[in-house]
Amino acid sequence: MKSIYLDHNATTPVDPIVVEAMLPYLSGVYGNASSAHNFGRDAKVALENARDAVASHINCEPSELYFTSGGTESDNIALLGTAEKYKKTKNHLMVGATEHHAVLETAEYLQNKHDFRLDIIPVNHDGFISTGAIKNLITDKTFLTSIMLANNETGTIQNLVPLVEATHAQGALFHTDAVQAIGKIKVDVKELGVDLLSLTAHKIYGPKGIGALFIKQGVRVSPLFYGGSHEKKRRPGTENIAGAVGLAKTLEIAQSRMDADHKMLTELSDYFISKVQALLPDVYLNGPVSNRIPQTVNLSFQGAEGESLLLGLDLKGVAVSSGSACTSGATEPSHVLQAMGIDKVISQGAIRFSMGRSTTKDELDYVLSVLPEVVNRLRELSPIYNK
Numbered sequence: 001m002k003s004i005y006l007d008h009n010a011t012t013p014v015d016p017i018v019v020e021a022m023l024p025y026l027s028g029v030y031g032n033a034s035s036a037h038n039f040g041r042d043a044k045v046a047l048e049n050a051r052d053a054v055a056s057h058i059n060c061e062p063s064e065l066y067f068t069s070g071g072t073e074s075d076n077i078a079l080l081g082t083a084e085k086y087k088k089t090k091n092h093l094m095v096g097a098t099e100h101h102a103v104l105e106t107a108e109y110l111q112n113k114h115d116f117r118l119d120i121i122p123v124n125h126d127g128f129i130s131t132g133a134i135k136n137l138i139t140d141k142t143f144l145t146s147i148m149l150a151n152n153e154t155g156t157i158q159n160l161v162p163l164v165e166a167t168h169a170q171g172a173l174f175h176t177d178a179v180q181a182i183g184k185i186k187v188d189v190k191e192l193g194v195d196l197l198s199l200t201a202h203k204i205y206g207p208k209g210i211g212a213l214f215i216k217q218g219v220r221v222s223p224l225f226y227g228g229s230h231e232k233k234r235r236p237g238t239e240n241i242a243g244a245v246g247l248a249k250t251l252e253i254a255q256s257r258m259d260a261d262h263k264m265l266t267e268l269s270d271y272f273i274s275k276v277q278a279l280l281p282d283v284y285l286n287g288p289v290s291n292r293i294p295q296t297v298n299l300s301f302q303g304a305e306g307e308s309l310l311l312g313l314d315l316k317g318v319a320v321s322s323g324s325a326c327t328s329g330a331t332e333p334s335h336v337l338q339a340m341g342i343d344k345v346i347s348q349g350a351i352r353f354s355m356g357r358s359t360t361k362d363e364l365d366y367v368l369s370v371l372p373e374v375v376n377r378l379r380e381l382s383p384i385y386n387k
């Protein structure tokens with residue numbers, strides 16, 4: 001049976017060149033970077049070289065870059081760590097309505113368990129946030145605004161600069177989750193003007209379990225863990241040297257092929273969207289046509305439920321994702337699409353096809369050959385679809 005992977009926004013295979021770069025640090029160079037002896041020093045050199053490389057990729061100082069276990073942890077440190085530091089004077093935070101759960105649920109935790117005031121910043125039909133929305137909600141008690149750079153479900157690339165400016169005008173900090181943007185578009189913390197930025201390796205052909213948090217010089221952040229002086233006490237725990245080396249190599253490769261990948265993925269996704277819409281009626285693109293990470297194609301198939309589509313395609317050897325969540329037996333449409341004001345029934349028929357470096361036109365043609373059968377079968381069973 002065919003095996004076609006169109007879920008690269010969930011994770012990606014590790015590039016063999018990255019594996020090769022990591023291998024020495026899983027066996028030969030196994031020292032603890034905190035040890036003063038030769039073994040420790042070798043590990044420390046590798047760690048700091050990796051830090052230099054990752055910092056240079058996002059244009060920050062190495063001293064502003066902290067290795068973590070990935071995007072979820074970086075998001076948690078950004079929100080919880082600033083909340084803890086600023087709570088005596090400021091008690092309000094605001095986060096975008098289409099944020100990843102790593103941000104949304106952390107913000108809700110601060111609201112529900114620690115009495116912070118939380119505002120969810122509304123988005124428009126394409127997932128964009130206006131400066132007006134920030135200005136309406138921000139107060140002199142706001143310590144943090146958190147808005148992602150690129151959305152994992154729709155690919156919407158947020159124009160952050162005016163949002164950062166509106167936030168800074170009120171003396172608050174700005175955090176961005178750049179997990180779906182890093183390595184795919186230029187990410188420069190100085191150009192963006194952000195105070196904190198989360199990134200991870202495994203969405204761009206790097207290993208799982210390694211990421212980083214940029215914390216601008218002077219920004220105060222409490223740690224979540226205690227018990228060591230690693231990462232200047234902001235993230236104690238023996239460092240993942242092989243992971244850090246892997247992250248650095250991943251970004252080096254991503255940088256060298258960014259333009260070519262962007263072009264190839266734009267051509268593939270444009271081709272796919274136009275073909276699907278020509279093959280089937282009542283198919284809608286969720287998210288913007290431009291200002292989108294091109295590998296992310298989120299389509300709603302009216303009258304076919306997303307989870308059933310996913311399973312139907314899986315049976316044909318095609319791996320995709322639906323943003324919906326199963327809560328108490330009922331399928332809830334994705335919070336991202338709901339926030340964008342997309343009709344509930346249309347949201348329920350959403351599927352995310354996320355392409356990658358290995359995706360070919362032949363693979364997409366195979367998907368196009370099986371998709372009508374899967375969609376039409378579900379539409380025939382639907383009590384509400386009667387075209």
Ligand SMILES: Cc1ncc(COP(=O)(O)O)c(C=O)c1O
Nearest residue numbers: 070071072100102152179180200
């Ligand atoms: C936008 C976004 N933020 C955060 C995360 C979590 O990152 P990690 O898997 O590295 O913890 C993801 C992963 O799906 C994501 O897409």
